[in-house]
Structures are given as structure tokens and as C-alpha cells.
Amino acid sequence: MKPYRLLYPMRTYLVVAGRGRGTNVMAADWVTIVSAKPFMVGVAIAPERYTWKLIREHREFVVSVPGLDMLNDVWVVGTKHGPEKLRKTSIEFVPSKAVETPGIKGALANIECRVVDERTYGDHTWFVGEVVASSYREDAFSGDSPRIGAGFLAHASWTDFVTFEKRLYRPGS
Numbered sequence: 001m002k003p004y005r006l007l008y009p010m011r012t013y014l015v016v017a018g019r020g021r022g023t024n025v026m027a028a029d030w031v032t033i034v035s036a037k038p039f040m041v042g043v044a045i046a047p048e049r050y051t052w053k054l055i056r057e058h059r060e061f062v063v064s065v066p067g068l069d070m071l072n073d074v075w076v077v078g079t080k081h082g083p084e085k086l087r088k089t090s091i092e093f094v095p096s097k098a099v100e101t102p103g104i105k106g107a108l109a110n111i112e113c114r115v116v117d118e119r120t121y122g123d124h125t126w127f128v129g130e131v132v133a134s135s136y137r138e139d140a141f142s143g144d145s146p147r148i149g150a151g152f153l154a155h156a157s158w159t160d161f162v163t164f165e166k167r168l169y170r171p172g173s
């Protein structure tokens with residue numbers, strides 16, 4: 001048992017970095033909100049990832065929220081190295097609003113970040129990005145809430161993923 005698995009299930013995201021033909025995507029579970037105002041997001045990325053080099057070079061990244069329908073592509077980008085892997089996926093990019101790194105077409109959301117800090121802890125670098133723009137699918141989010149049945153992905157163990165049931169539980173009821 002890897003001790004970090006005690007924090008699972010965790011949501012799974014995609015991190016896009018680079019631009020043009022050099023754009024790359026990797027899967028990432030270790031993503032969290034760091035600040036609400038200003039909105040900042042942190043991602044833990046190991047230095048051996050190609051994505052790490054691209055974030056270091058361009059100082060920006062996009063966190064894309066994949067749906068269950070993207071699971072096969074999530075697996076390819078989470079197990080293979082470098083932009084050539086994208087030929088094995090159906091991932092298409094869309095221009096971002098505020099950064100040069102593109103978002104992913106059809107993703108439930110694309111969150112555009114500019115790196116404001118980084119620090120290496122152990123075997124991962126924690127990149128903190130200020131969110132400079134975002135976009136989302138209206139069939140996935142409404143008001144301030146996710147539409148829980150939209151197919152948000154969570155990672156249970158290495159090869160196993162889950163999505164959320166539509167039922168909501170409220171404290172006190």
C-alpha cells in the first residue's frame with residue numbers, strides 16, 4: 001500500500017502546457033485550490049514529466065477538467081511521455097482567453113493559470129498558478145455548483161476510476 005493512496009479517491013484532471021506543436025498534456029490527481037481571492041490553483045508535478053519542463057519554460061499551464069467520456073485519453077496522457085502521445089488520443093485544443101497555452105476542446109472546464117510560485121518538496125514540484133481566465137460547459141456547471149451527473153472523474157487506484165452518483169446528501173437530513 002502506497003501511503004499516499006490513503007487520500008484517495010481523488011479527482012483527476014489534465015494539465016496542458018506548452019504551445020503550438022509543442023503543446024503537451026498529462027493527467028494529474030494532485031491538484032488543489034490554494035486561494036479563492038485571488039483564485040489560485042496548485043499542481044504537484046514530478047521533474048521527470050515533460051510537462052514540468054514546459055511549465056518551467058513558459059510559466060503558464062491550463063488545468064482541464066475531463067469528463068468520463070475522455071477516460072481513454074486520460075489514460076494515454078497519464079502513462080506516456082511527451083507530445084507525440086497526443087496522436088494516440090482524440091484530444092483537440094482550443095485557444096485560451098488569457099494565456100498562450102491552449103485548453104482542451106470538450107473538457108468540462110478549462111482553467112488558465114500563470115505561475116506565481118514554485119517549490120520542490122521531495123519528488124514533486126508544487127507549481128502555484130494564478131487563474132487569469134476560465135471557461136466551462138453549461139451542461140457541467142450551473143450557478144456555483146457542478147452538475148453532479150456530468151461525468152466528473154475521480155481516481156480510485158492505479159487502473160480504476162469512478163464518477164459521481166447523482167444522489168446528493170445534505171447534513172442534518
Ligand SMILES: Cc1cc2nc3c(=O)[nH]c(=O)nc-3n(C[C@H](O)[C@H](O)[C@H](O)COP(=O)(O)O)c2cc1C
Pocket residue numbers: 012024025026027028029030031044045046048049050051052074075077078079080081082083124155
Ligand atoms: C490518473 C493519473 C493521475 C496522475 N497524477 C499525477 C500528478 O498529480 N502529478 C504527476 O507528476 N504525475 C501524475 N501522473 C503521472 C503523469 O500523468 C505521467 O507520468 C505522464 O506520462 C506525464 O506525461 P509527460 O511526461 O508527457 O508530461 C498521473 C497519472 C495518472 C494516470
